[in-house]
Amino acid sequence: MATDVIIVGAGPTGLSLACQLIRYGIDFVILDKKEMTTPYSKAIGVQARTLEIYEQIGLADKLIEQGAIAAKARMVAGGKVRGEVEFGEFGKGLSPYPFVLIVEQGKHEKILYDFIKANGKDVLWSTELENFTQDETGVKTNVKNVNGETETIEAKFLVACDGAKSPVRGALGLKFEGSTFERLFYVADVQIDWKFSHDALHVFLLKNNLLAFFPMVGDKHHRIVGTFPEEFAKDEGEVLYEEIEERIKQDTELNLDITNVNWFSTYKAHTRHVNKFSAGRCFLAGDAAHIHTPAGAQGMNTGIQDSYNLAWKLAMVLHDQAKEKILETYNEERLGNAENLLKTTDRLFNLVASPDVLLSYFRTHVFPYIAGAAFSLDAIKKFVFPRVSQIGINYRHSSLSENIAGDFKVKAGDRMPYFTVDGKSIYDRLHQPKFHLLVFSNDEIDFQDLGNEIREDSVDFSFALLSPEVKEIFGTEKLFIILLRPDNYIGLISAEISLVKVKNYLEQL
Numbered sequence: 219m220a221t222d223v224i225i226v227g228a229g230p231t232g233l234s235l236a237c238q239l240i241r242y243g244i245d246f247v248i249l250d251k252k253e254m255t256t257p258y259s260k261a262i263g264v265q266a267r268t269l270e271i272y273e274q275i276g277l278a279d280k281l282i283e284q285g286a287i288a289a290k291a292r293m294v295a296g297g298k299v300r301g302e303v304e305f306g307e308f309g310k311g312l313s314p315y316p317f318v319l320i321v322e323q324g325k326h327e328k329i330l331y332d333f334i335k336a337n338g339k340d341v342l343w344s345t346e347l348e349n350f351t352q353d354e355t356g357v358k359t360n361v362k363n364v365n366g367e368t369e370t371i372e373a374k375f376l377v378a379c380d381g382a383k384s385p386v387r388g389a390l391g392l393k394f395e396g397s398t399f400e401r402l403f404y405v406a407d408v409q410i411d412w413k414f415s416h417d418a419l420h421v422f423l424l425k426n427n428l429l430a431f432f433p434m435v436g437d438k439h440h441r442i443v444g445t446f447p448e449e450f451a452k453d454e455g456e457v458l459y460e461e462i463e464e465r466i467k468q469d470t471e472l473n474l475d476i477t478n479v480n481w482f483s484t485y486k487a488h489t490r491h492v493n494k495f496s497a498g499r500c501f502l503a504g505d506a507a508h509i510h511t512p513a514g515a516q517g518m519n520t521g522i523q524d525s526y527n528l529a530w531k532l533a534m535v536l537h538d539q540a541k542e543k544i545l546e547t548y549n550e551e552r553l554g555n556a557e558n559l560l561k562t563t564d565r566l567f568n569l570v571a572s573p574d575v576l577l578s579y580f581r582t583h584v585f586p587y588i589a590g591a592a593f594s595l596d597a598i599k600k601f602v603f604p605r606v607s608q609i610g611i612n613y614r615h616s617s618l619s620e621n622i623a624g625d626f627k628v629k630a631g632d633r634m635p636y637f638t639v640d641g642k643s644i645y646d647r648l649h650q651p652k653f654h655l656l657v658f659s660n661d662e663i664d665f666q667d668l669g670n671e672i673r674e675d676s677v678d679f680s681f682a683l684l685s686p687e688v689k690e691i692f693g694t695e696k697l698f699i700i701l702l703r704p705d706n707y708i709g710l711i712s713a714e715i716s717l718v719k720v721k722n723y724l725e726q727l
């Protein structure tokens with residue numbers, strides 16, 4: 219079998235890469251040693267940036283239909299509610315999806331898989347990558363197929379979306395350094411009969427442990443995530459469910475009736491990232507490249523964005539629109555992001571679970587009483603939402619980012635901010651899988667010539683008036699242009715209308 223891209227692993231990262239390659243018209247083979255998409259709830263927090271990406275391929279609404287919006291959080295200590303934070307429309311005005319969506323990974327993966335099948339492709343299930351070799355022209359893989367026979371699949375590129383233990387990463391000799399948390403985490407999907415209403419995330423403020431109940435779709439259905447104390451010295455898989463239930467009841471100090479345990483698991487959390495996201499013609503994405511604590515619901519969303527970043531670059535190379543050098547920017551952009559992510563999730567985890575005396579006092583005695591007021595402040599929302607939702611990720615230091623002329627609040631390398639033009643989302647104009655040249659001006663001058671001159675297969679053209687909203691967001695009163703990359707990050711921004719600069723940018727690719 220021969221193809222352009224072989225994707226190893228059909229978890230959320232691999233499936234979303236397949237969806238993007240379909241969007242760009244790239245031939246691929248995707249395989250997984252599992253029999254089917256996961257039946258479990260696993261990663262449940264879907265961030266705004268992921269929904270923005272899915273909107274481009276018509277999947278955002280499908281996911282929203284299957285999930286619930288996390289509307290508020292209650293802080294509980296000593297069996298009593300001590301504070302409440304509303305965050306339904308937390309990021310209002312910053313994204314068309316100003317919330318965290320709660321949807322089980324099983325349903326999420328199924329939506330991606332259905333998209334793949336609706337586009338005439340399929341996953342090779344029960345098919346395991348055994349080994350591979352690569353040279354300057356391609357990658358040759360040996361896989362064990364569903365009948366137990368070894369087959370050869372050749373591809374121009376390989377993307378390893380094969381999870382935290384990534385056999386591909388090992389074979390490439392890449393490092394995966396970091397640390398492992400001593401404490402054992404547990405996760406359980408259950409039904410709970412208790413005195414609190416089902417419309418909120420419940421965070422238990424404990425001296426030295428993490429414990430949170432996430433409301434899921436379905437009557438009394440909750441996801442529980444927690445940690446055992448440090449002195450509980452057992453390994454992953456050695457713990458009985460009864461020990462977990464006992465710990466939950468002790469920590470909540472509540473009389474809980476827990477039934478219908480759909481799934482439970484224990485694990486050690488790691489904080490690690492790979493030293494390089496690629497080696498030759500092989501790339502790593504998702505948990506294969508970075509793992510961290512579940513604080514902030516970031517892992518799966520980051521894997522989906524790795525895929526989104528890599529897909530357009532692979533597509534441009536395979537369509538002969540860019541030199542292979544562009545593929546180096548995948549490591550340049552996503553390694554820096556992974557490093558930041560690990561620092562942020564570690565800090566967040568310490569804030570919610572560290573046994574440090576000061577932090578513990580703040581968490582149990584101060585935070586519950588100030589949280590409601592603090593989170594209602596616009597400034598806090600504007601600081602927290604972009605980080606949690608991942609819309610604030612930028613590639614300002616990337617070699618693909620060029621600030622040409624003018625001083626804007628928004629820089630090259632930023633995600634295209636969200637705003638409306640004539641009552642419609644700007645993103646409605648940005649669905650095509652290509653570069654977009656946008657001109658913003660105070661006058662309805664006819665820019666058609668400009669549009670005609672730049673219009674190529676890989677660029678489309680759009681004009682909008684400088685509305686007060688656009689002026690405020692970009693920090694300018696005057697005409698400017700933006701060249702947006704196919705992943706809707708700003709490649710070039712300039713106060714001069716210069717087609718030469720735009721053409722140079724594209725030619726350099």
Ligand SMILES: Cc1cc2nc3c(=O)[nH]c(=O)nc-3n(C[C@H](O)[C@H](O)[C@H](O)COP(=O)(O)OP(=O)(O)OC[C@H]3O[C@@H](n4cnc5c(N)ncnc54)[C@H](O)[C@@H]3O)c2cc1C
Pocket residue numbers: 226227228229230231232249250251252260261262263264345346347348379380381382384385405443485503504505506512514515516517518519520521
């Ligand atoms: C309790 C918990 C809660 C979490 N909650 C969230 C959350 O709310 N939001 C969030 O963003 N993240 C969350 N995460 C993290 C998230 O689950 C992971 O980041 C995500 O599943 C990684 O997806 P992936 O596709 O990269 O890897 P995986 O889902 O691990 O998929 C890898 C796939 O590769 C396959 N594979 C491996 N080796 C081979 C081989 N040799 N041949 C063929 N196939 C192979 C495997 O079978 C597997 O299907 C959570 C994690 C945990 C443990």
